[in-house]
Amino acid sequence: xxxxxxxxxxxxSAAHCAAALLAGERVLASRxxxxxxxxAERLMPMLEEVLAWAGTGWRDLAAIGVGVGPGNFTxxxxxxxxxRGLALSLGIPAIxxxxxxxxxxxxxxxxxxxxxxxxDAVYWQEFGTDxxxxxxxxxxxxxxxxxxxPGALTGSAAALASPRLPGARVxxxxxxMAEAIARIAAAQRGVPQPRPAxxxxxxxxxxxxxxxxPVILP
Amino acid sequence: xxxxxxxLGIESSCDDTAAAIVRADGGAAAILASVxxxxxxxxxxxxxVVPEIAARAHAEKLDLCVEEAMARADIGFGDLDGVxxxxxxxxxxxxxxxxxxxxxxxxxAGLPLVGVNHLAGHALTPRLTDGLEFPYLMLLVxxxxxxxxxxxxxxxxxxxxxxxxxxxxxxxxxxxxxxxLPQPGGPAVEAEAGAGDAARFAFPRPLLDRPGCDMSFSGxxxxxxxxxxxxxxEHGGLPRGRRADLCAGFQAAIRDVLAEKSRRALVDYLACDxxxxxxxxxxxxxxxxxIRGALEDVASRHGARFVAPPLxxxxxxxxxxxxxxxxxxxxxxxxxMDLWARPRWPLDQDAPALLGSGKKGAKA
Numbered sequence: 001x002x003x004x005x006x007x008x009x010x011x012x013s014a015a016h017c018a019a020a021l022l023a024g025e026r027v028l029a030s031r032x033x034x035x036x037x038x039x040a041e042r043l044m045p046m047l048e049e050v051l052a053w054a055g056t057g058w059r060d061l062a063a064i065g066v067g068v069g070p071g072n073f074t075x076x077x078x079x080x081x082x083x084r085g086l087a088l089s090l091g092i093p094a095i096x097x098x099x100x101x102x103x104x105x106x107x108x109x110x111x112x113x114x115x116x117x118x119x120d121a122v123y124w125q126e127f128g129t130d131x132x133x134x135x136x137x138x139x140x141x142x143x144x145x146x147x148x149x150p151g152a153l154t155g156s157a158a159a160l161a162s163p164r165l166p167g168a169r170v171x172x173x174x175x176x177m178a179e180a181i182a183r184i185a186a187a188q189r190g191v192p193q194p195r196p197a198x199x200x201x202x203x204x205x206x207x208x209x210x211x212x213x214p215v216i217l218p
Numbered sequence: 219x220x221x222x223x224x225x226l227g228i229e230s231s232c233d234d235t236a237a238a239i240v241r242a243d244g245g246a247a248a249i250l251a252s253v254x255x256x257x258x259x260x261x262x263x264x265x266x267v268v269p270e271i272a273a274r275a276h277a278e279k280l281d282l283c284v285e286e287a288m289a290r291a292d293i294g295f296g297d298l299d300g301v302x303x304x305x306x307x308x309x310x311x312x313x314x315x316x317x318x319x320x321x322x323x324x325x326x327a328g329l330p331l332v333g334v335n336h337l338a339g340h341a342l343t344p345r346l347t348d349g350l351e352f353p354y355l356m357l358l359v360x361x362x363x364x365x366x367x368x369x370x371x372x373x374x375x376x377x378x379x380x381x382x383x384x385x386x387x388x389x390x391x392x393x394x395x396x397x398x399l400p401q402p403g404g405p406a407v408e409a410e411a412g413a414g415d416a417a418r419f420a421f422p423r424p425l426l427d428r429p430g431c432d433m434s435f436s437g438x439x440x441x442x443x444x445x446x447x448x449x450x451x452e453h454g455g456l457p458r459g460r461r462a463d464l465c466a467g468f469q470a471a472i473r474d475v476l477a478e479k480s481r482r483a484l485v486d487y488l489a490c491d492x493x494x495x496x497x498x499x500x501x502x503x504x505x506x507x508x509i510r511g512a513l514e515d516v517a518s519r520h521g522a523r524f525v526a527p528p529l530x531x532x533x534x535x536x537x538x539x540x541x542x543x544x545x546x547x548x549x550x551x552x553x554x555m556d557l558w559a560r561p562r563w564p565l566d567q568d569a570p571a572l573l574g575s576g577k578k579g580a581k582a
Contacts, residue, residue, distance in 0.1 A: 040314050044321045044555035058326050073270065074311055077277040081315040084281040085322020089295050197278050204274060209265035213398035214446065215455035 005062035007189065009182035010047060012039040012079045013071030013099050014156070019043075019050045020178035022186055028054035032176055040078045061092055065185025067177065068096040069199045070115065070123040070135065076198040083196050095185040096196025100125040100135050102181045103155050106174035110151030114143075114161045122157045123201055126150070137201040140164070223299045223547065224250070226284065226323070227540025230276040230316035231308025231336045232362060233257045233267045236536035237283035239291040239298075240346070242544045247346050250291035252530070252537045253283045258401065265395050273311025280319040287536070295327035302543020305333030305553075306560030308362075314559040321555055332543040333553045337565045339538035341369050344498035346541040347527040351494050355487040355522070357480060357513065360501030360533070361387030361402075365572075366431050366483040367565060368490065372545035377566035378483045379431025386472050386503045389435045393442055393468050397461050407465045408506050414459075414466030419445045421471040423478075431483045432572065433475055442468050469508055477512040484520045495522040502533045 004024030011018045017039045020030035029050045035042065051057055066083035069076040080096070087094035103113045104127045115123045120140050126133035126147065138146055140157070143164055150168045153161060158170045174180070222243045229236040238252040257275050261267050288294070303320035306313055317333070324331040340358050344350040352374075356367045365380030384392075387404060394403030399410065421441050424434040442464060449460045480497070488495060497517040504510060504526050517524035531537060564571070 040318060041556040041558055043318070044325060048325070048555065058328075073273070074314065077273060077311065077315050078318050081277050081280060081318035082322040085284075085319040085324075086326045087322075088281045088285060089323045089326030195278075195281070198274070200274070204268060204270040206264050206268040206271055208263050209395070213395065214450050216398050216461065217453060217455040217457040 005186070005189065006056060006060050007063045007065055007182050007186045008047065008050070008061050009065030009097075009178050009185055010043060010079055010083070011067030011099065011102075011177050011181055012043055012075040013067045013069045014075065017042045017046055018176065018178040019046050020176065020182045021050050021054050021056070022179070022182040027179055027182075028056070030176060030179060032178065039075055043078060043082060058086070058090060061090060063092055063185060063189045064094040065097055065181045066094055066196050067099045067102060067181050068196050069099055070117065070137070070201045071099055073198070073200065080196050080198050087195070093189065093193055094196050095188050095193045097181045097184045098135060098199055099177065100155075101132070101184060102177055103173060105180035105184060107154060107171055108152065110149065111171070112147055112150040112153050112168070114153055114155040114157045116157040116160070117202065122161060135199065135201060223544050224293070224297055225540040225543050225547070226287070226298050226301045227536040227538070227543060228280065228284065228301070228303040228316050228320050229336070229339070229534060229536040229539045230280060230312040231304045231306070232312065232534055233261060233272050234534040235276050235279040235283050236534060237280070237287040238536035238540050239287050239293065240537050240540035240544065242541070245349060247541060249537045250293065251287040252535055253287045253290065254530075254535055255279050255283055262401060265401075266391070267309070269309045269311055272309055273315060276312040277315045280315060284319070284323065295323070295329070298327065298329055300330040300332055300543060300547055302332045302334050302539050304336045304339065304539050305557055306335065306563040308336055308561065310559060310561040313561070317557055317559045321557065325555065330547065331553045331555070331557060332546050332551060333557045334539050334542045334546065335563050335565060336539075337363060338372070338375070339542045340500040341367055341375065341565065342372060342542045342545055343500050343527050343531055343538045344496070344525045345545070346538065347531060348525050350496050350498060350525060353487075353490065353492050354496040354498055355483055357476070357483070357497070357499045357504070358501050359386055359476065359499065359503040361385055361391060363501065364433060364435075366479070368487055372542070372549055375565040377569040378486050379433070379479065380572050381433045381435060382572050383434050383436040384439065386435055386476070387501065389439050389472065390503065392439050393465070396443055396446055397456065397464060402502070404502055404506060407469060408508070410462045410465035411469040411508070414462030414464070416466040416470040418463040419467040421445075421467050423471055423474050426475060426478055431479050431486070433479055435472070438468065438471055469506070473509045473512045476509055477516050480513055480516045481520070484516060484522060488520060488522070495520070496525055497522045498525040500527060500532050504532050505529045
């Protein structure tokens with residue numbers, strides 16, 4: 001049983017189910033499975049496998065790290081709801097980590113993370129040497145107007161976007177997503193954090209009804 | 219005597235996020251806490267529940283509701299014997315968030331997990347509130363459902379009939395919307411109907427001319443829309459008095475259909491010779507006094523005890539889920555961490571589908 005604080009992180013914000021267990025700086029166990037659906041059934045068994053692999057249990061955890069998106073709405077909620085349930089019953093913090101920040105973790109700056117948001121759009125965020133911009137959702141075609149100096153590019157849509165952002169080279173991730181989430185969560189563990197909440201960036205796509213109510217006469 | 223069991227229940231299949239603690243001691247049961255966080259205001263601008271908006275709210279309210287229920291009951295996770303959660307049917311985004319939150323709690327607290335059918339929660343409520351004995355006749359009538367069931371056991375249901383299209387609660391909501399009344403439509407339409415003349419407008423009583431217990435309410439909505447448009451065309455708007463008449467006529471039509479179909483369902487149910495005949499209703503529509511009165515009449519004419527749980531336990535809540543979880547748990551049912559959220563999950567697996575078909579199968 002390692003003496004450093006254990007942080008269990010997981011992410012289902014895209015077509016995968018991923019988990020990593022961190023003890024201090026060391027990754028004790030990790031899993032990453034590609035899957036388009038079925039994350040809700042797979043996530044908890046996977047977490048139990050990761051804990052068992054490292055010879056640890058739920059009660060040994062010091063914190064939970066969870067990917068809050070942006071990404072697949074349902075996928076993000078699967079992980080966030082599980083993290084909030086675990087945090088409540090274990091009495092430990094659950095720390096929400098943006099998947100854009102996780103992608104940028106440990107890569108050289110300046111850097112722009114560009115993630116596929118479907119419908120010819122991307123989620124993106126700039127990371128400078130002294131801070132980061134706000135996460136945003138834009139049409140792929142609008143990126144050149146929005147990003148002045150992208151630096152290097154990374155993320156699932158980096159290669160797709162690079163022809164529109166001349167001079168920008170494309171970097172692969174520094175580490176698997178779940179490990180990055182675990183490391184960011186571990187670093188924030190000492191500071192009080194709000195409960196993890198999904199980072200949607202995109203609205204709920206609901207339209208008010210077209211037919212107005214009748215005029216009511218006395 | 220059976221062992222005392224304390225369960226946490228979690229419900230998030232429509233637009234209410236709910237958590238409750240129920241303790242069952244032998245035959246008696248007590249609700250230690252029941253928390254329901256509604257979302258009416260979030261959906262108000264859209265004239266109905268928007269699934270994605272509902273799912274977003276559930277994901278961030280579930281653990282807060284559980285925390286509040288635990289605090290109100292003044293117990294810790296160590297005092298629980300299990301976690302029950304609605305695993306369907308319903309809006310899948312909300313159901314999935316509830317199931318995942320429940321899995322997280324069960325795993326972290328080392329508790330057994332029991333997935334519950336939302337409709338079984340409603341159908342078993344009369345046992346929680348009134349200790350009804352099997353078999354009893356149940357009318358589930360809400361914004362999303364309308365069916366007659368013979369409840370034979372915690373996992374044994376025979377569906378005698380149900381709506382082939384809309385649910386009455388949905389028709390009440392739609393009526394309120396068409397008549398410029400607030401949501402939820404049930405109470406608003408009932409209040410207006412009190413001052414109206416049910417005989418001024420002739421509304422259809424769909425499927426009364428056919429044998430059996432199946433119902434249809436979508437034609438009634440269309441009839442209401444036509445009647446409203448005729449009044450608006452005549453008066454250049456909808457006079458308040460006419461609005462009350464429309465509400466009264468509409469409510470009477472729903473009442474008559476439910477009463478006659480209940481009579482037929484009772485005849486079928488009594489044919490199986492239950493030792494303690496009882497007719498129970500659940501769902502938000504059961505709160506309507508005109509409808510409730512008519513159903514009560516039918517029950518008493520056939521010598522069946524009439525049971526309508528208090529409104530807070532008729533509409534969506536988590537106490538019914540905790541209770542249904544206890545009933546399933548007593549039968550030895552446990553779910554794994556791979557518990558599956560099901561958008562469609564009919565209670566009676568043998569009855570032919572009334573709603574939904576094809577590859578995805580029956581809806582409810």
